[in-house]
Amino acid sequence: MDDLTEMxxxxxxxxxxxxxxxxxxxxxxxxxxxxxxxxxxxxxGTVYTILLRLERGDLVRVTKRPSEKGPPRKFYALNAAGRAELAAFWAKWEYLSSRIDSLRESGK
Amino acid sequence: MDDLTEMxxxxxxxxxxxxxxxxxxxxxxxxxxxxxxxxxxxxxGTVYTILLRLERGDLVRVTKRPSEKGPPRKFYALNAAGRAELAAFWAKWEYLSSRIDSLRESGK
DNA sequence: CCCCACTACTCGGTGATACCGTGTAGCAGT
DNA sequence: ACTGCTACACGGTATCACCGAGTAGTGGGG
Structure with a gap:
């Protein structure tokens, strides 16, 4: 599949x-x-920038733990704000994909 | 529905x-x-920037025609490259939405 | 023992895209 | 003359995914 970055x-x-x-x-x-x-x-690199954004936006709880296979890891878990953001994301996704599917139907 | 612009x-x-x-x-x-x-x-404004982009990318055929209700209109139609781009768009959309749906399924 | 591969994270800069604000203009009705 | 609707163009902004380079820790092969 070719470039999906914009999407x-x-x-x-x-x-x-x-x-x-x-x-x-x-x-x-x-x-x-x-x-x-x-x-x-x-x-x-892309994932880490997202994780830093989530951290700065106070959507996650971060816990640093040592690893057996390399440098220490930063473990992420959602807090209440993060769960709300996740729910909002799915609502938006459902809305958008239903709009797009109906556009495609109406077009033919 | 709140802001969809990024999506x-x-x-x-x-x-x-x-x-x-x-x-x-x-x-x-x-x-x-x-x-x-x-x-x-x-x-x-958003739509016009997209149309100018399509025009510059040679994906459309443009025809200027007078209007009864205001200034002249620029009518757009897809050319062969535009139809190919449209097909590619739908392929990407199907791929992405199937990936996201499967992510959602695997998560619960 | 040293180099390499894999693991693991950070940061500055780039390109693409939708959006915002403003400007220009034609036409119709009051 | 004024207002409102139609119709398009353009400079600037914010956000996002991506790129490249850098910093480290661990373990295995030559």
Whole structure:
């Protein structure tokens, strides 16, 4: 699949929120998870910028823990504001995708 | 529905392509059509920048025609490259929405 | 023992996109 | 003459995903 970057704007952050919401995890693992989910071209730098944004926006709780396989990891979990943001993301996504599907129907 | 602008990046241009593809039309009417389709906050300036971009990218055929109700209108129709771009847009959209739906499923 | 690979995070800068505000203009009705 | 609707163009802004380079910790092969 060719370049999805423009289409990912606004949705990739929501995907990261969803992953964090389902399990406390860290940046490197989130990137690998996105890759295996089909977001093949998403790179670590992108995920880390999103995580820093979430942290600055006070949507996550961060816990630093040592790793057996390298430098220490920063584990992320959603707080109340993060869960609200995640719910808002899914509401927007449902709205947008229904609008787009109806546009496609009306067009033919 | 609150702000969709980030999520519209990459998709709004595709919506405009779809509208042009189904009927030769002009900027002001495209904006009204988007509004009634549920893209309520999309403003004329946004649509015109997209149309100029399509024109510069050689994806459309442009015909200027006088109007009974105001200044002359620029009518847009897809050319071969535009139709290819539209098909590519739908392919990307299907890919992305299927990935996101599967992410949501796997999360719960 | 040293280099390499993998893991793990940070940061400055880039390009693309939707949006905002303003300006220009034609036409119709009061 | 004034207001409102139609119709388009343009400079500037914010946000986002991405890129590139840098910093580190761990373990294995030559």
């Amino acid at each position: 990912l704007k606004g949705t990739l952050e929501g995907c990261v929120l969803e992953i964090i919401g389902s399990e406390e995890t860290y940046g490197y693992a989130i990137t690998r998870r996105l890759n295996e989910l089909g977001f093949a071209d998403v790179i670590e | 519209l990046k990459g998709t709004l241009e595709g919506c405009v392509l779809e509208i042009i593809g189904s009927e030769e039309t002009y900027g002001y009417a495209i904006t009204r059509r988007l509004n009634e389709l549920g893209f309520a906050d999309v403003i004329e």
